[in-house]
Amino acid sequence: MSEGANREVHPAVFVLDARGHPLDPCHPARARRLLAAGRAVVVRHTPFVIRLKDRDAATSTVEGVQVGIDPGSKHTGLAVFTGHDGSRTGRYAIRLDHRGAAIRDRLTARSRYRRRRRGANLRYRSPRFLNRTKPQGWLAPSLRHRVDTTMSWVARLTRWAPVTAVHVERVSFDTHALSAGRPLEGVEYQQGTLAGYEVREYLLTKWGRACAYCGKQDVPLNIDHIHPRSRGGSDRISNLTLACIGCNQAKNATPVEEFLKDKPVLLAKILRQAKAPLWDAAAVNATRWALWRALEATGLPVHTASGGRTKWNRSRTGAAKSHTLDALHVGELESVTAWPSTLLVVTAAGRGTYARTIPDRYGFPRLVRPRSKRHHGFQTGDLVRANVPAGKKAGIHLGRVLVRSSGSFDITTRHGRVTGINHRHVRHLQRADGYGYKTRKEADRHD
Template sequence: MFVLDVRGHPLDPCHPARARRLLAAGRAVVVRHTPFVIRLKDRSVADSTVAGVQVGIDPGSKHTGLAVFTGHGGSRGGRYAIQLDHRGALIRDRLAARSRYRRRRRSANLRYRAPRFLNRTKPKGWLAPSLQHRVDTTVSWVARLTRWAPVATVHVEKASFDTHTLSAGKPLEGVEYQQGTLAGYEVREYLLAKWGRACTYCGASGVPLNLDHIHPRSRGGSDRVGNLTLACIPCNQAKNATPIEEFLNGRPALLAKILRQAKAPLRDAAAVNATRWALWRALKATGLPVHTASGGRTKWNRSRTGAPKSHTLDALHVGELETVTTWPSTILVVTATGRGSYARTTPDRYGFPRLVRPRTKLHRGFQTGDLVRADIPAGKKAGVHTGRVLVRSSGSFDITARCGRVAGINHRHVRHLQRADGYGYTTRKEADRHD
């Protein structure tokens, strides 16, 4: 649990059992429900020894992992884990829908806003709103963690793989092909992303995949990454040193596709790298020390510690480390939901208004998105329901809890736990260690 001193300055996190004892003894008060933050009444930073914590970040397209951990030497111990779910796809779809509505009204000669001049230029470092959202939400949560915990260092993945290792310098040959940088994890991570984690020849997935030379080395093929692909064990053994033109003699379409894809770079590399560079610059602007590493190193670290694959465990394994002693058994899943809409109407599939929204979002002291607790004494909905609320002016609210949505709860049974902040919160179990 996160702990603040009497003046609101962050102290080292504590165990939940200790937080309960402090609250029961009256030595602390609750500051925030989710994530749970308490403030001590009788201690300040000057009276405490603060060791500090570190934050690991595993950026992703749909999900970003955040891990708060303590480190001594090369050992790390996980203290808190957050999975941040982005809404970039929703932003993209709504912007595209707005563009279609406007285009349709212009073509139908209806009332519309005239198109702007077409020589507008974008500022340097501009990102599409769906991409900028990922950067902004991640930096926002790092800033929140800085307010709740004494963050000393940030570790972030700058790329899924080290492109400099793959393209610049000499090709992988001999023992370097077998071992490579970080025991070949940079090369394998690149090929897994490029070829879709499936066999290139038969399309099999979920099976062990070997690195295969498109043009065999015995016939003059190189060890460069552009000549490498993935093949399952039967296809790899069947192809052996056969030229690919002979191996795929009866499948010309597949042959053309493989040769074309082998020459093309990874499609999403430019967009992913642009987002992560922007995230790195935004984190540097916070003034915290920021250390970067590649996804290949993260995967190598997980293989040495026996940790399963997850966004939060990837964040815990970012950068240089020797071992991970422990990690949280439960993680907080934070879903970006937004803060509502400014629109007074909701359009139908053709772009015409189908209803009128009220001018105010606050009803009976609540607004949609608040984290609430409803204690219903009797009836079909009897019980305790905790979750995000959907309000109505009639005073009949809906609560989205972990077990599902409960509709028609009277506002008199509802009390606040936390005001809406643009995010929804759930918890789930972390993956268990495997060897």
């Protein structure tokens, strides 16, 4: 790597022309000068987007940007970068936090309510049998949510920046090939695809990135045969685990039953976990394939890669482990010159609920919500700025608003919640769009 590589830079500002067409992102300092000179106006607060008054995309030179996507079970990383000849420069980073677990819990609760109503002495409803077939490509709502929210943000980025290509991880690792029983012998076992990163990434995910015998984390981990090869153990992925250097040397060729004879609970756990498939990885892989098909439908050039290659790229550039840095390192690349020092954390919060009642623990309604969500022109979740001239709450409060029909609002700022703000002192910055936003520092670089 050349001197000055992997330096951290400020996140870029998205720029639109006078007609709303995307231009190349610019440095924040340049955006401030354009706003101060009156040549630009603010279009969006978060992410920050400006529109030039005196510029047209047809007469401007637009080089374009690319988007990297690292799909995950709970978080998805998105990176906007520019690059030439295999070198990439990160311009903006987004970590999208999914709410698949909340959707799953809501569906489970709905199923229990329905089961209870069917068993109770209520009005008769004729059974339905003709609407149970799932269409081809169907995904559970908690999985479909990951695809939809990711595609929603890809569409937003294409509106704010001239996206020319998308790079996405289509698989973390080939679970079918790893579990097919093919022996990992010779060079493939010692180094493997991309120096063993496919196999190691699978084992790191399955065993929680910790030693299976002592539970140590953040230490070098070796691949260990649960049943030693010298005693008839196979090279299947189901017979492999992770062990720290100390446990690996202490176990050596000792049968696992003898090595853990004083720890029967741990022995049973390891044997059970070794045979259990990696269900979460299979679900994520199914989601990634659906995401890839949706990206292909946009008409943008889509380049695919595996998680093993992403990890190999990070090991060469010295980047730390994070979803956004993984998104920056997806696919084929030679070097990464810089990445944003901060990232935007986008949390899928939903847009409320259709239910007008909240049930208690027995299923009886205990609260009735108003029909309208908007009061005095505001809705819960809007990003607002309140300027209170006098009183105990005097000052400027910036954050998310919680509305009431009485006109007395609460505002959640980064310092805490401020209650009892009159709606006359509140002004809109950005309307609620189903997401919560906050910024955080990017992961520290490791040597």
